[in-house]
Amino acid sequence: MQVIVNGAISGLVIAILGLAFQLVYLPTKVFHVALGAIFSAAPFFVLACLNIGWPVPAAIAIGLLSAIVLSLLCEWSTHAPISKHRGSFAAHFISSLGIYTIIVQALTLNWGADLKVIRSGVDPVIFLGNLVLTHTQLWKVGGSLTILIGFYLWLQFTSMGLQFRGLADNPNELSLRGYNIGKLRLISFGVSGAMVGAAAILVARDTGFFTYGGLQELMLAVVAAIIGGRQSFAGPVIGGFILGIARMEIEWYISSQWIDISTFVVLSLFLLLRPNGIIVRKARLEAEQAS
Numbered sequence: 001m002q003v004i005v006n007g008a009i010s011g012l013v014i015a016i017l018g019l020a021f022q023l024v025y026l027p028t029k030v031f032h033v034a035l036g037a038i039f040s041a042a043p044f045f046v047l048a049c050l051n052i053g054w055p056v057p058a059a060i061a062i063g064l065l066s067a068i069v070l071s072l073l074c075e076w077s078t079h080a081p082i083s084k085h086r087g088s089f090a091a092h093f094i095s096s097l098g099i100y101t102i103i104v105q106a107l108t109l110n111w112g113a114d115l116k117v118i119r120s121g122v123d124p125v126i127f128l129g130n131l132v133l134t135h136t137q138l139w140k141v142g143g144s145l146t147i148l149i150g151f152y153l154w155l156q157f158t159s160m161g162l163q164f165r166g167l168a169d170n171p172n173e174l175s176l177r178g179y180n181i182g183k184l185r186l187i188s189f190g191v192s193g194a195m196v197g198a199a200a201i202l203v204a205r206d207t208g209f210f211t212y213g214g215l216q217e218l219m220l221a222v223v224a225a226i227i228g229g230r231q232s233f234a235g236p237v238i239g240g241f242i243l244g245i246a247r248m249e250i251e252w253y254i255s256s257q258w259i260d261i262s263t264f265v266v267l268s269l270f271l272l273l274r275p276n277g278i279i280v281r282k283a284r285l286e287a288e289q290a291s
Contacts, residue, residue, distance in 0.1 A: 007244045008244060013140055014241075016147055016198065017221035019240075020192040020196045026168045034097075037107075038067050039214035040107060041067065043116070046062065064194055070103065126138070164188065224240040
């Protein structure tokens with residue numbers, strides 16, 4: 001039971017990252033590689049604030065704000081102009097990869113490439129029957145569930161959420177109805193950055209962080225989105241749980257050296273047996289043609 005609970009908690013963070021990736025990819029078709037660099041950057045801003053004596057809540061707020069700003073800058077400076085000129089998927093991908101490289105190199109030049117930690121001392125634990133949970137794990141559960149519940153309430157029960165679902169379904173029709181597509185795209189990049197920043201800070205408090213750590217987390221997010229369903233906002237959450245539990249089971253019963261291999265074994269099985277993922281949503285004909 002301990003292994004399953006640990007895997008589910010890890011899966012919550014992967015679910016947040018997968019949803020953050022899907023938030024940009026589904027409505028804009030931008031493969032947001034720069035999210036990996038944003039994941040790496042957020043904890044560094046938190047650490048910098050803590051080092052100059054800022055209180056923890058203020059430092060976390062700056063870390064989240066930095067992630068949001070960086071993600072918005074990706075859209076404003078690069079992806080929006082490329083989309084305006086009807087650039088290809090490859091143009092977006094290469095540009096995002098370039099942004100990733102620039103941010104990571106800037107972080108390395110300023111802070112170095114060695115492992116950093118936010119938490120000092122031993123992480124306290126609590127006992128729930130036969131389960132042992134650290135305070136960081138509790139923060140992961142509380143923070144991740146708050147983000148997921150808040151997002152889905154916003155998506156389902158607000159006017160802006162309805163517009164956002166329309167953007168993901170058929171941006172061309174939404175534009176013809178007079179909605180501001182540029183504003184909605186900025187919202188998708190901003191919310192995605194906030195989610196990645198929150199996940200990065202939670203992970204950094206648990207296992208530490210370094211400049212190149214975001215790329216591996218991004219790959220987990222992409223795999224979660226693929227196996228959960230590429231046309232659904234719920235898919236990455238399901239995929240994240242599957243990955244989290246599967247990776248923890250492999251680490252516990254076999255070896256930690258097989259974790260990354262197992263991730264892509266799971267991906268290969270889904271691509272062979274269920275290439276559209278767990279959740280398959282049939283889109284309207286005009287929406288399929290628009291995508």
